[in-house]
Amino acid sequence: MTLTGDMTLTGELLIGTARVPATAGTMKALNPATGEFVEPEFAFGGAAEVDRAVRLADDAFDSYSHTSLAERAAFLDLVADGLEAVKDELAARTALETGLPAAQLAGEAARTADVFRKFADVVRAGRFLQAAVDTAQPDRRPAPRMDHRLQKVALGPVVIFGAGNFPISYSVMGGDTASALAAGCPVVVKAHNAHPGASEIQGRVIQRAVAEAGLHEGVFSLVRGAGNEIGEALVDHPLVRAVTFTGSEGGGMALYRRAQRRPEPIPVFTEMTSVNPTFVLPAALAARGPEIGAGLVQRAMYNVGQACLKPAVLLAVDGPGFRELRDAAAAEIRKADARTMLTPGIHDSYTRNARRMEDGGATLIGTGADPARAGEGQSLLYEVTGEQLLAEPALREEVFGPAVLLVRLTGAEQLFEVARAFRGQLSATLHADAADRAAAERLLPILERRTGRIVFNAFSIPQEVSHAATHSGPFPATSDSRFTSVGMGAIERFVRPVTYQNFPDALLPEPLREANPLHVWRLVDGAPGRH
Template sequence: MQLTGNLLIGARDVGASEGTMKALNPATNQPIEPAFALGGPTEVDRAATLADEAFDAYSHTSLAVRAAFLEHIADNLDRVRETLAARAALETGLPQAQLEDEALKATTQFRQFADVVRKGRFLQLAIDPEQPERQPRPRMDHRLQKIAIGPVAIFGASNFPIAYSVAGGDTASALAAGATVILKAHNAHPGASEIQARAIREAVQACGLPEGVFSMVRGSGNAIGEALVDHPLIKAVTFTGSEQGGMALYRRAQLRTDPIPVFAEMTSVNPTFILPQALAERGAQIGDGFVERMLVNVGQACLKPAILVAIEGTGFEALRHAMSKRVSEAPARTMLTPGIHAAYLSGLCAIENAGARLVAVGSTSTAEVDGRSALFEVDGQRFLAEPLLSQEVFGPSALLVKVRDEAELLRVARSFKGQLSATLHLEQDDLPLARRLLPPLERRTGRIVVNAFAHPQEVCFATVHGGPFPATSDSRFTSVGMTSIERFLRPVAYQGFPDALLPEPLRDGNPLGLPRLVDGH
């Protein structure tokens, strides 16, 4: 595919109004052709106007048409998978084979959401029939369905250039809900973003949908993101990235004349707790597996297990040795951007300055933005005294926390802020302690894993990728999985409507055969 570098505003290719940029190959620190257009508030306004004009028609498409559209996007992505992965590899330093798997995950999500749309459960249809004879006051007919919230702005993530980017789960779930989408492409992978955006736009055109269903913009600095959040036609925002960036968008959205939701997925250290019997029986195995998962994506994953907590005792030395061995043998690998690499080095210094001891390091870096793995250790008392030690370091490092007893382990668990996940490794004899751990962990995370690791995550109906602040800005929702569609929906009740005027899913006789709650049954 020939890359043009243009912005895609509805059906139009739009050139630069705010200068251009080139992608950077982080492995060589060299720019990659072509130049990519940068836009600003003018392009945002055009995209938002088109999205608003398209919304009424698109949100009222039949479920069959919308599902077919999502499947068409998946087919288009399948056709460009190899090209997309190759370009993403150039722009991120990640292996092409890994990125082809990520592209397959993206197409799978679009097909999964097509199935969600066809089955219609996301509409949450409810009917309370009229009761004209009810005393002391008759009841009118009430019917409810969920509808799309409006045009939404989606900020592409840096660390997964496909599955959390232009063709990621946010886009798939928003389009499935019936929302129109303006995608702000991440500047770390502009070529991969254009390939994905063209696949989506072609599906819009092939399915005969209004051009404003999808647009992709790009800009330098914060101005274009601020313009998206500020635009009065935008009704929701999604963001995956740092706590600083997510909260800046959140606060800005609350200062609007009409505040809107910002669904920000921000920071998590995904703590792992090894309980005593599991430590005695499997300490080395767990330690090796922990570091293996920590190193995925060069430690640049939101579900990276970053902190491991264990009681000093039988199996602890084997655990430390296995972790140290795996870390010391890990080759340095290219990180996503020079900025992320610089922040990683700063984070390592901060951990050491806060009192953690460096236990092991990986092989020496050979390129400018190579991430060298590191393992630190600290005792529970110091960990509890220094909040900085529980902060996320985005990159291939981990912290081993050695606690004295069960009481200190529980205090450490209670010290964590909101997390995307927490993990317990346990055996039968550990169940009493596990039961004591569960309540504090339930209050602090959206997902608890037993005898496995938080990464990778299955994308399904029971998936939860969310948690209390600062993991996310709204713990009531997940940003991954089939129920992530709920972020883009709101309820509407229809009272006293003639059948012919009702939305088709709510009409008498249930013409679409969808699941409905009727008079509470």
């Protein structure tokens, strides 16, 4: 497959400027829609390739983390330009490897390029540095104060595990990579084996941008491996300073625990599991139950239900509007075609988890079209009572795929009790009208303790990538709810504070110099501004 700029898929690992052949076997991509393998062969590496990539990243760190804000922003713009140039080729290859529509994937590529441009703007503005100046007070009594100046600096080399469900925006060129590079951290990506061609295309774009920007080759590398060995080698490497992971709770926590057992523990920022519960209060239910029921199902079917923000559980009190909501949701499910899921393994897991719902007492009240071939996920609508949901924790667990659970509650008190039973979530949604205000005020503190994002009279999908975005939540949604993995705030995962005390102006980083030559936002003696 030839790409814009004479790039051809070779299947090799990308370590700095080098293309590295297989040292630990090979694989081919699987087209999940046809069950056929797709050329070419893709290389697997091992601990030696990990060591080479991480050492290059560490070699690159001092120079890359000290690039000017303008240079680093220009590099991020180059990455965005490169992605836009190969958008159609990338979408076509990714469609072969995922079964997702090429038009949808082209849109995902365009949005990802926009994320890189937004982070370029963040870097130029410099506010992420959180610069602060406390000027010297030599005449202060009883003791004088020395000059103190603080800014955030990059952590060091970052390892990113590419996600399987969003093969562009959460993969090699996703927000994790964009925010780490924006912070000044070199990146080593462990490509997801479900879409190796798409990963190589993205990796080649970043590799080319590194060269065009004149940066150290170790700013970016891409490795791939079979089994757990390569992932463990990445987490264990003593030069790695942070890890990101998007996937299952089991996989995320295995990496997290391993990182804490290192002689020098490091942060692992995981995004793992969420059912994103939707609460419909009585007045809203009576006023627009059918609209809410149909709308939720429509959004739950996005990406064949393979989205971390899928609104998977809808809860409402059995009263006026409930039957209409239920009927509308069931009617919407019946419209849903069976569609190819991302991998055979994901399809098998979906089948098992749907069976788990039934074993837990859920009643199947609506189905989509029957699958026409292996690997297609059938849309399913289940119903349980509030008592069942409280009694059976498995009913509150994620079913990754096109399944929705409707929960019929007996009254407001049970709604609050059920809300308290949920573990940490990436999002929670509240549908309420003016007459629901008292109940909403009681529910909000419960939800605030369990999620990083609360949606009002809308749905959890889509999520905007913005300065105010939060994609995080208490465990098990993430391993650290203080940080977001989506939005401009994602850069905060990869920086730490350093204070420069009593320094001569010429030795200070530019954002901290007396004249503030970059005009970055900062605090000076507690007063905010660009002074």
